Amino acid sequence: MQHSAPASPAAGLDEATLAFVRRVFQAARAGDTPTMAELLAQGLPPNLRNERGDSLLMLACYHGHADTARILLAHGADPEIMNDAGQTPLAGAAFKGDLEVATVLLDGGAGVDTTGPNGKTALAFAAMFNREDIARLLLARGADAELRDADGLSPLALAMRMGAADTAALLSKTPA
Numbered sequence: 001m002q003h004s005a006p007a008s009p010a011a012g013l014d015e016a017t018l019a020f021v022r023r024v025f026q027a028a029r030a031g032d033t034p035t036m037a038e039l040l041a042q043g044l045p046p047n048l049r050n051e052r053g054d055s056l057l058m059l060a061c062y063h064g065h066a067d068t069a070r071i072l073l074a075h076g077a078d079p080e081i082m083n084d085a086g087q088t089p090l091a092g093a094a095f096k097g098d099l100e101v102a103t104v105l106l107d108g109g110a111g112v113d114t115t116g117p118n119g120k121t122a123l124a125f126a127a128m129f130n131r132e133d134i135a136r137l138l139l140a141r142g143a144d145a146e147l148r149d150a151d152g153l154s155p156l157a158l159a160m161r162m163g164a165a166d167t168a169a170l171l172s173k174t175p176a
Contacts (some may be wrong), residue, residue, distance in 0.1 A: 002173055021034060028057075028065075029063050033065070036056070036068050036072065037071045040071065046076045046077040047076075047078050049081070049083075052083055054069065056072055057069060057079060057081070058088075058092060058101070061092055062093075062154070063088040064101060065101075066103075067110070069104045073105075073108035077121045078169070079110035079146070080110065080114055086117040088114050088116065090111075090112075090119045090122040091125050093105060093122070094122040094123070094138070097126075097133070097134060111139060112138055112142050113143055118150050119148065121138075121143065121144075121155070122134070122141060123135060123144075126138060126157045127159035127164060127167040128159060130159070130164035130165070130166050131161070132166040132170055135170055145171055155171055157166060158175075170172045
């Protein structure tokens with residue numbers, strides 16, 4: 001007896017629908033705020049996710065589009081939704097070093113100390129990739145510099161391991 005592979009989720013969708021879905025995700029990725037605002041006003045679910053679990057908000061934030069992130073948040077996008085890799089939009093902004101996007105996310109309700117399965121916070125990503133401005137913002141917003149990841153490493157230890165001198169210096173001055 002042979003078993004057939006499960007049909008892909010897109011198998012039942014017509015080409016026009018697939019083209020629309022591609023357009024939606026491209027608008028988020030490209031920071032096409034007017035298109036995104038129009039679609040959201042027409043009822044587009046703000047927490048739509050692609051095949052990698054990236055939400056529209058994750059795509060907008062990862063590609064540095066603060067205005068698109070603002071409109072998504074204003075329409076109820078959840079800043080805590082993780083992609084399939086266990087990353088939040090705030091962790092992505094910390095990795096990329098995008099201070100404006102990180103600020104928008106924090107103002108929009110992102111948890112400053114949210115962790116993925118690896119236990120890394122946005123501060124850990126900022127520390128590892130020497131994003132001093134992001135680390136300062138996160139600390140000012142209440143990030144816990146003592147939180148440890150799944151390997152037991154603090155943001156300071158991660159910064160030192162990665163040779164991130166600026167964030168290591170900042171975190172070594174942060175009172176415990």
